[in-house]
Amino acid sequence: MAWLPTLAAKQGEHLRADHLRYARRKTGTGALHCFVLDCSASMLARGQLALAKGLLAALFDRARNDRVEVALIAFGGTRAELRFGPAVPRWWNERWLAPIGAGGGTPLAAGMEAAARVLQSSARRDTARHRHVWLLTDGRSTQWPARPRHADHVTVVDFETATVRLGRCAALAEAWDAQCIDAHALLATGASAF
Structure with a gap:
């Protein structure tokens, strides 16, 4: 009033x-943060999916407080699906985060194609909006998709915890001219990533 x-x-x-x-x-800021979550079987090995979901809950709480729009795409098995948004998250985000499970292969290309569609739709509606893609993965994929065209900024959040690290997250980030950050380091910042 x-x-x-x-x-x-x-x-x-x-x-x-x-x-x-x-x-x-x-x-809020008029930004869109599109999170692309790896839900393949390898993300279950050492609790990476649980860590990713906790990180997402913290980031979505921050987005809600800042009134920033987010989208969540989950990919695993043979497909990718838009699980939330684009919208400003509400208090109930744990309800739709909790049922996300993991299993099967790592269809990274399908996940990035779904993100590209979300970003393209956002670009049609608002050309001035800043669009940020966050890929949360352990890098255990043989696919090497192109960087989403409408992304202004890309961050690859590395969840690799194996004794022998493959370093695919860092290599993918370098190929995409993106930022690569360790999941534990991002969690330590208190989700102040926006």
Whole structure:
């Protein structure tokens, strides 16, 4: 409610519905953060999927507080699906994070194609909007998809915990001219990534 304009419209009369004036709600930064979550069997090995879901919950809480739109794409087995958004997350985000399971192969190309569709749709609606892609993976994929075309910034969050590290997350980030960050380091920042 915009009280000063409402009182000015009222001008000493009894308050009526036609006197009411409303303030525009601030909608945040206008950014879109698209999270692409690896739900393949390898993400279950040492609890990486549980860590990724905890990190997502913290990031979505931050997005909710900042009124930033997010989207979540989960990929595993043979497909990728849009699980949330694009929208500003609400308090109930654990309800749709909890049922995300893992298994099967790592269809990274399908996940990045789904992200590209979300970003392209966002670019059509608002050309000035900043679009950020976050790939949360352990890098255990043989696929090497192209960087999403409409992404202004890409971050590869590395969940690799094996004794013998393959380093595919860092290699993919380098090929995409993206940032690569270790999942534990991101978690330590308190989800201040936005």
